[in-house]
Amino acid sequence: MGDIEAPDANPPRQNVLLSVLPSKEFASSRKGMLLIAEVALSFVSFVCFAASTAAAFVTVPLLELLAALFLLFAYSTKFNERFKGFLWPLTDFMRCVSASIIFFIISIISVSKYVDGSSKAAGIFGFIATIIFALDFYLIFNELAAFLKQGAGESTEEPSGHQDEFSDSDSD
Secondary structure, three states: OOOOOOOOOOHHHHHHHHHHOOOHHHHOOHHHHHHHHHHHHHHHHHHHHHHOOOHHHOHHHHHHHHHHHHHHHHHHOOHHHHOOOOOHHHHHHHHHHHHHHHHHHHHHHHHHHOOOHHHHHHHHHHHHHHHHHHHHHHHHHHHHHHHHHHHHHHHOOOOOOOOOOOOOOOOO
């Protein structure tokens, strides 16, 4: 009887599944909500582009979906805190800038050039994704600028108003 496991041995399976999902704290944070919105909009525009005649644009939403999923996983599991040498905010900033520019371009093309409904829907969702990605990179930029401003203020001293006797000033 020692070899047979109890029928209650299934809860670790549920814990493994729940460990993949983002925590409630992260999902309710501003960054979590933005990443979840980016994943959802990239997925919807991917499906719309795959069903449309503008199927050539399907790679952009797919790549952005995968990148947003990776960063959602990294931020929610605090994977980014383990690798300090990797520039996570800069990577996230560059991802958002490139995604907003490319989504804007393919949305304009899909709305203006293609006539089927799924191309128009993909363009509309692409415009919404452009706004979300642009908001994300604006917020990341403000956080980076505040961090750099704070770091620059602590590390440098105020320049003094007087000059040394050894200065190379040409004024008499």
